[in-house]
Amino acid sequence: MxxxxxxxxxxxxxxxxxxxxxxxxxxxxxxxxxxxxxxxxxxxxxxxxxxxxxxxxxxxxxxxxxxxxxxxxxxxxxxxxxxxxxxxxxxxxxxxxxxxxxxxxxxxxxxxxxxxxxxxxGEPRFEPEVVPLADEYDEPMLGEDLEGYAVTALNTGVPHAVAFVDDVDAVDVDAVAPPIRSHDAFPEGANVTFASRREDGGFDQRTYERGVEGETASCGTGAVAIAAAARVRDRIAADVVHVSPPGGDLVVSFPEDGAATLTGPxxxxxxxxxxxxxxxxxxxx
The missing domain is CATH 3.10.310.10 (Diaminopimelate Epimerase; Chain A, domain 1)
Structure with a gap:
């Protein structure tokens, strides 16, 4: 070179x-x-x-x-x-x-x-054509089993596959995320985000990013995806959600119009x- x-x-x-x-x-x-x-x-x-x-x-x-x-x-x-x-x-x-x-x-x-x-x-979107999902999907993916994980699919500016787990630190992200990232369900691929609920009501986060093709220390669209997926799947009802990737702390808030705001250093x-x-x-x- x-x-x-x-x-x-x-x-x-x-x-x-x-x-x-x-x-x-x-x-x-x-x-x-x-x-x-x-x-x-x-x-x-x-x-x-x-x-x-x-x-x-x-x-x-x-x-x-x-x-x-x-x-x-x-x-x-x-x-x-x-x-x-x-x-x-x-x-x-x-x-x-x-x-x-x-x-x-x-x-x-x-x-x-x-x-x-x-x-x-912007507003997180779950519609199959927006994520996007493969043509055979005519309903949102809300907890479907993909590669052994219950995956929720949404678009927060880019596609995300969110899986809620007991402990994100126990997930071998580099091993388990690539098959989900490239799954046939995602014709354009997807970022793969794992989240675990903390006792304080927030979430710990780890994300495998499409395009980086590896885990990153933080992912803002992934933090928003966690908060939005948790709200849709009745894990939380809060309008302010604290999300902690390995690199620090982020805050996701949802004003009345449904759009999300991401705040951090x-x-x-x-x-x-x-x-x-x-x-x-x-x-x-």
């Missing part, structure tokens, strides 16, 4: 879900190759994805066009923690306490709440430079 010119990046994370942030005005000829190379934790900078952000500060509130390219080179329509990172990045540049994030899943309003950043996530780790042009390596026959 050969590399050439350099492009600046900033490294952020939201509860351990980490991203390289690149100003979209910077020229990166092959974003997929860039993400695959530099997200690699062994040979690259290491991250769960690259956020290419275009700031449009002529608007009030300012707007950010967000494109998330994942380590496998695919593009994700939405990422809760990524959108919160994008909001923090824009707030730092504009001084605004509110920003609008344009994602492939729609435009989301973000705001600063104390030391945290909150983002509106964002941290700026460091800045650096990386090769903008990365030659693709074709697989050997």
């Amino acid at each position: 050969s590399v050439h010119d350099e492009v600046g990046f900033e490294k952020y994370h939201g509860t351990g879900n980490d991203f390289l942030v690149v100003d979209a005005n910077e020229y990166v000829p092959d974003r997929a190759a860039f993400a695959t190379r530099h997200c690699d934790r062994a040979d690259g900078v290491g991250a769960d994805g690259v956020l290419f952000l275009a700031l449009e500060d002529r608007f009030d509130p300012p707007r950010v066009v967000m494109t998330l390219v994942q380590p496998d080179g695919s593009t994700a329509a939405m990422c809760g923690n990524g959108a919160r990172v994008a909001a923090e990045w824009a707030m730092e540049r504009t001084g605004a306490a509110d920003v609008m994030i344009d994602t492939q899943a729609g435009t989301r309003h973000a705001r600063r709440e104390g030391d945290d950043v909150a983002i509106e996530m 964002v941290a700026h780790e460091f800045d650096g430079e990386a090769a903008a042009t990365v030659d693709r390596v074709e697989p050997q026959p």
Whole structure:
């Protein structure tokens, strides 16, 4: 693999879900190759994805066009923690306490709440055609047995398969999640999220992310999926749900309109430079 010119990046994370942030005005000829190379934790900078952000500060509130390219080179329509990172990045540049994030899943309003950043996530959807599920499904998947787990399927900007278990720490995520992630029920694949109820009423979370193809320290859309699935399956009735992935604590709230809001911390780790042009390596026959 050969590399050439350099492009600046900033490294952020939201509860351990980490991203390289690149100003979209910077020229990166092959974003997929860039993400695959530099997200690699062994040979690259290491991250769960690259956020290419275009700031449009002529608007009030300012707007950010967000494109998330994942380590496998695919593009994700939405990422809760990524959108919160994008909001923090824009707030730092504009001084605004509110920003609008344009994602492939729609435009989301973000705001600063104390030391945290909150983002509106839209309404979780369970309809088979929205998740999406395979054509044979004409009813929502609410606790169907897939690979030995009772799975609830929904879309929180991206597809999620949620399984409630007694103890998330007892789950071998890297072993059991891939067959669910690629199950025939999910024609576009799905993120696989495991959740266990705590005595305080919150949930512990672990998520295997589609596109990362591994477990991440946090997943914002997964936290929303847990809270929404728990409400639909009568595990909780609360309008505010605390969810704890390995990387920290998130809060999911449900205003009266049914849309979810995700709130949690964002941290700026460091800045650096990386090769903008990365030659693709074709697989050997």
